[in-house]
Amino acid sequence: MAFGKSILGDLKAIVGEANVLTSAADLAAYSYDGSSSWQSIPGAVVFPSKVEHIAATLELLNRHGTPVTVRGAGTCLSGGPISPPGGVVLCMTRMNRIVELDREDFTVKVEPGVVLHDLNRELAKHRLFFPPDPQSFLAATIGGCVAEGAGGPYAVKYGVFKHYLLGMTVVLASGAILELGGNTMKNVTGYDLPQLICGSEGTLAVIAQVTLRLLPLPEARCTVLAIFNDVRQAGKAVHRIRASGVVPAKIELMDNWMLRRIEELSPLGLPLDAAAILLFEMDGSAASVAPETQEVIRLCQEAGAIQARASEDAKDAERLWGARRAAFSAVFGSAPTVFAEDVTVPVSKIPDLIDRIAEIRKRYDVSIVLVGHAGDGNLHPSVLTDKSNAEHCGRAEKAVHEIFVAALALGGAISGEHGIGLEKRKFLKHAMQPQAIDLLRQIKSVFDPKGILNPGKIWE
Amino acid sequence: MAVGMPGVLDSESADRCMKCGFCMSMCPVYGVDHNESHVARGRNMLIRMARDGGLATDASYRDSLSACLLCGRCEAVCPAGVPSPAIAVGARSKMVRERGLGSSQRLLYRGMVKHRSAFAKLVRGLSWLPGLSNRKGAPVRHFPDVVAAFFGGMSLPRLSAPFLSRRLPQRIPPREGEIVGQVAVFTGCIFEFFLADAGSDMLLFLAELGYEVSYPHDQTCCGLPVLSGGDLDTAQAIAKRNIEIFSRYEHVVTGCASCGGHLKRYESLFGSDDPWKEKAAAFARKVEDFSEFLVKRGHLAPRRREENRRDSESAEKAGGKPRVTYHEACHIKWKQHVDEAQRKILLGIDDIDFVEMEGADSCCGLGGYFGIAHPDLRLAMLAKKVDAIRRSGADIVATSCPGCLLQIMDGLRRENLPVRAMHLAQLVRGGY
Ligand SMILES: Cc1cc2nc3c(=O)[nH]c(=O)nc-3n(C[C@H](O)[C@H](O)[C@H](O)COP(=O)(O)OP(=O)(O)OC[C@H]3O[C@@H](n4cnc5c(N)ncnc54)[C@H](O)[C@@H]3O)c2cc1C
Ligand code: SF4
Ligand code: SF4
Numbered sequence: 001m002a003f004g005k006s007i008l009g010d011l012k013a014i015v016g017e018a019n020v021l022t023s024a025a026d027l028a029a030y031s032y033d034g035s036s037s038w039q040s041i042p043g044a045v046v047f048p049s050k051v052e053h054i055a056a057t058l059e060l061l062n063r064h065g066t067p068v069t070v071r072g073a074g075t076c077l078s079g080g081p082i083s084p085p086g087g088v089v090l091c092m093t094r095m096n097r098i099v100e101l102d103r104e105d106f107t108v109k110v111e112p113g114v115v116l117h118d119l120n121r122e123l124a125k126h127r128l129f130f131p132p133d134p135q136s137f138l139a140a141t142i143g144g145c146v147a148e149g150a151g152g153p154y155a156v157k158y159g160v161f162k163h164y165l166l167g168m169t170v171v172l173a174s175g176a177i178l179e180l181g182g183n184t185m186k187n188v189t190g191y192d193l194p195q196l197i198c199g200s201e202g203t204l205a206v207i208a209q210v211t212l213r214l215l216p217l218p219e220a221r222c223t224v225l226a227i228f229n230d231v232r233q234a235g236k237a238v239h240r241i242r243a244s245g246v247v248p249a250k251i252e253l254m255d256n257w258m259l260r261r262i263e264e265l266s267p268l269g270l271p272l273d274a275a276a277i278l279l280f281e282m283d284g285s286a287a288s289v290a291p292e293t294q295e296v297i298r299l300c301q302e303a304g305a306i307q308a309r310a311s312e313d314a315k316d317a318e319r320l321w322g323a324r325r326a327a328f329s330a331v332f333g334s335a336p337t338v339f340a341e342d343v344t345v346p347v348s349k350i351p352d353l354i355d356r357i358a359e360i361r362k363r364y365d366v367s368i369v370l371v372g373h374a375g376d377g378n379l380h381p382s383v384l385t386d387k388s389n390a391e392h393c394g395r396a397e398k399a400v401h402e403i404f405v406a407a408l409a410l411g412g413a414i415s416g417e418h419g420i421g422l423e424k425r426k427f428l429k430h431a432m433q434p435q436a437i438d439l440l441r442q443i444k445s446v447f448d449p450k451g452i453l454n455p456g457k458i459w460e
Numbered sequence: 461m462a463v464g465m466p467g468v469l470d471s472e473s474a475d476r477c478m479k480c481g482f483c484m485s486m487c488p489v490y491g492v493d494h495n496e497s498h499v500a501r502g503r504n505m506l507i508r509m510a511r512d513g514g515l516a517t518d519a520s521y522r523d524s525l526s527a528c529l530l531c532g533r534c535e536a537v538c539p540a541g542v543p544s545p546a547i548a549v550g551a552r553s554k555m556v557r558e559r560g561l562g563s564s565q566r567l568l569y570r571g572m573v574k575h576r577s578a579f580a581k582l583v584r585g586l587s588w589l590p591g592l593s594n595r596k597g598a599p600v601r602h603f604p605d606v607v608a609a610f611f612g613g614m615s616l617p618r619l620s621a622p623f624l625s626r627r628l629p630q631r632i633p634p635r636e637g638e639i640v641g642q643v644a645v646f647t648g649c650i651f652e653f654f655l656a657d658a659g660s661d662m663l664l665f666l667a668e669l670g671y672e673v674s675y676p677h678d679q680t681c682c683g684l685p686v687l688s689g690g691d692l693d694t695a696q697a698i699a700k701r702n703i704e705i706f707s708r709y710e711h712v713v714t715g716c717a718s719c720g721g722h723l724k725r726y727e728s729l730f731g732s733d734d735p736w737k738e739k740a741a742a743f744a745r746k747v748e749d750f751s752e753f754l755v756k757r758g759h760l761a762p763r764r765r766e767e768n769r770r771d772s773e774s775a776e777k778a779g780g781k782p783r784v785t786y787h788e789a790c791h792i793k794w795k796q797h798v799d800e801a802q803r804k805i806l807l808g809i810d811d812i813d814f815v816e817m818e819g820a821d822s823c824c825g826l827g828g829y830f831g832i833a834h835p836d837l838r839l840a841m842l843a844k845k846v847d848a849i850r851r852s853g854a855d856i857v858a859t860s861c862p863g864c865l866l867q868i869m870d871g872l873r874r875e876n877l878p879v880r881a882m883h884l885a886q887l888v889r890g891g892y
Binding site: 021023024026028030031032033034036047073074075093096113115117138139140326330 | 476477480495497502503505514518520521523537539541542
């Protein structure tokens with residue numbers, strides 16, 4: 001353990017005995033996240049119940065130079081919430097109140113441990129809606145999503161977390177409590193600090209409260225399923241739809257592996273040899289959704305879809321999206337180790353990236369599953385391997401590297417939403433100029449001079 | 461004896477858990493204390509680590525194993541189909557095989573439960589002692605602390621007197637007219653010992669519908685409490701006995717959600733090379749929940765229309781009809797997936813005023829061994845449930861699990877709430 005009994009006693013005095021875990025099993029339960037290659041046992045898990053708890057905890061640990069890793073639900077796919085051995089995990093899940101819902105101005109103030117799904121369930125009662133939808137929404141917390149800059153299928157039309165961030169309360173490593181941003185749609189008071197915290201992966205400050213912008217719940221929704229024999233045709237369909245001016249809320253792409261998994265887990269009667277499927281969601285007023293749905297179906301057929309149909313009703317639509325979620329999750333259970341990548345390219349370059357990945361798959365003789373947000377250029381190629389098989393794992397790592405190189409060459413980025421964390425830090429230098437990485441380090445040292453907040457993440 | 465576990469009980473299936481965290485959105489225990497070692501995702505990881513030598517099987521490990529209600533929600537939501545409750549049971553069994561049972565558990569499982577009828581005789585003798593049973597129809601009061609200690613401080617109703625099997629014969633002819641069919645009933649321990657009135661309502665209702673009801677008195681506990689405590693060997697012995705006793709019958713009905721959920725999964729107790737596996741599967745196919753049985757055979761078509769159903773906020777007391785709310789047992793919804801049948805039945809009863817409580821499907825917190833090992837968590841969950849019952853404004857809370865009934869009765873007593881708790885069978889028979 002990196003710290004002594006007295007720190008433990010102080011921690012208990014701050015948050016209460018029941019909010020500090022130290023037993024072997026409890027610590028092991030906070031040793032991992034959603035990724036498959038990283039694990040390490042912390043020295044204690046601390047649950048704050050209010051912002052003052054966070055402040056006092058950080059002040060104490062900063063004094064002792066003890067590493068603190070903030071954790072939400074631990075669904076991160078890049079090792080972000082994993083503490084260095086013996087460090088303190090500051091777990092936000094017991095701070096899970098919706099503090100204030102402003103139905104006049106469509107904003108909500110939440111504690112960081114509120115689960116995204118719970119928020120939307122509450123909002124739906126008031127016919128409101130918070131669009132960003134990382135597919136881990138059943139578990140992921142608002143704090144974790146802000147810290148990862150998360151987003152999901154809705155990004156096509158509605159954007160990602162950072163587009164909804166109005167203000168936040170943060171606690172610095174020193175224990176100082178700061179209010180950043182505010183409650184307004186526009187705000188250019190100084191540097192945009194909330195945006196800096198967003199996506200900082202717990203390395204700059206602890207997010208203690210967040211104010212988010214909301215939208216009214218769309219009146220109508222319809223899902224379109226289109227099946228293609230050729231991935232390029234699917235790419236063509238996406239391009240034509242975007243050019244037509246119709247803006248689907250979601251455009252999701254799945255490859256043949258995913259399609260087969262769907263048929264296994266929740267059969268929809270898909271042709272098992274098809275190359276790709278696209279799943280669209282149209283939303284808006286009832287008057288606009290119907291014609292737009294027809295237009296999307298027509299454009300898919302024009303692009304060569306062998307099948308394109310609209311969902312029959314809400315239940316049918318939920319079945320299609322549920323199948324997509326289940327199949328994506330199944331990727332992680334399909335091999336002992338999964339490198340779930342997260343590259344993003346300009347939307348028009350998706351077919352090129354897919355071709356490149358097919359070559360890489362062949363060259364290194366590894367399985368690479370493809371699923372992604374075709375509407376925003378964010379693809380999740382997942383390389384299936386086993387870290388206990390060094391030879392195979394070596395090939396898989398090379399494949400991952402090549403995928404990054406391919407994405408960057410196409411003008412893309414190595415992570416669209418999962419963050420860098422531990423998983424991708426060794427690739428950072430390929431994606432950012434050395435001076436820019438230096439700037440990151442300097443920013444970090446201003447916020448957290450002793451480097452206690454989530455050390456070892458993002459860069460090597 | 462080999463330490464390997466049959467089929468889904470084996471920790472191998474925990475390797476399929478990809479830590480997506482979906483189970484955290486559903487788990488009632490995690491919902492109370494947000495401790496990841498108390499939910500499937502964490503527990504699966506601990507079990508894998510312990511198996512691979514990366515974690516000591518100390519008290520904290522056993523605490524994690526016991527902090528599961530075996531409610532089945534995580535399995536229902538799991539995209540990888542990980543049988544987490546079974547994995548937890550397998551790990552508990554492994555602990556028991558390695559460390560042995562505690563003396564009170566051994567007495568309970570291998571004495572009382574395994575030899576149920578002998579035990580019943582003993583208790584019957586004791587039940588003459590004042591205060592132990594509700595022989596004179598006295599209001600249900602607390603069962604002496606001796607037994608309560610087994611159940612983590614839960615206050616139990618007095619013992620039924622006489623027990624169910626002493627009230628009704630092994631064969632109950634149809635009440636009148638033609639025989640519409642034959643059915644055997646698995647009653648379960650709680651109907652037998654504590655809620656014999658409700659149990660006999662179920663048996664008699666089937667007879668009134670025209671069934672020839674078989675009620676073999678030599679049947680025993682379903683074995684779930686025993687398995688939940690990690691005593692796989694006794695659970696297997698109990699299962700074999702029930703499978704044999706019911707081998708003569710084509711349809712087996714139970715009014716206990718927990719027994720039903722377990723009987724339907726007897727197969728999982730046996731390894732793939734065990735000849736009992738096939739027998740268990742054949743037996744499981746014959747088992748139906750009471751409500752499922754009724755609805756499948758069209759005995760209770762809903763007479764009230766769906767739009768008559770009101771939620772608790774808007775409902776006012778309708779013309780003298782008792783207001784009934786419904787607690788959905790975990791083992792009905794998440795293990796047996798027959799929750800639709802229950803509501804069809806409730807909506808079909810004309811002279812009650814049915815209102816939904818908030819969180820009808822949230823767990824009452826009993827969970828067998830869980831409640832014994834974690835009385836504080838049990839009570840926290842129970843308090844939520846009782847509060848929802850209070851807010852529904854109901855006169856009666858109905859459910860289809862005698863286990864939930866005991867737990868809810870305990871909660872109503874603790875809160876002094878003048879609401880009656882009833883089994884669905886009592887309602888359909890008009891006993892309100
Ligand atoms: C099945 C599955 C599907 C997924 N799909 C998507 C997807 O579609 N889109 C997407 O973007 N992501 C996705 N993810 C990744 C992950 O769910 C998101 O990154 C999510 O935002 C993490 O939230 P969390 O609460 O689990 O945070 P954690 O995993 O606990 O933490 C993530 C990071 O945030 C930091 N952090 C957490 N809380 C705070 C706080 N209060 N203050 C400061 N820092 C904090 C942590 O230190 C860590 O670095 C998926 C993951 C899984 C398992
Ligand atoms: S839902 Fe299933 S796969 Fe996901 S964490 Fe829970 S047990 Fe594991
Ligand atoms: S069975 Fe129920 S209590 Fe146990 S882990 Fe699953 S959801 Fe939680």
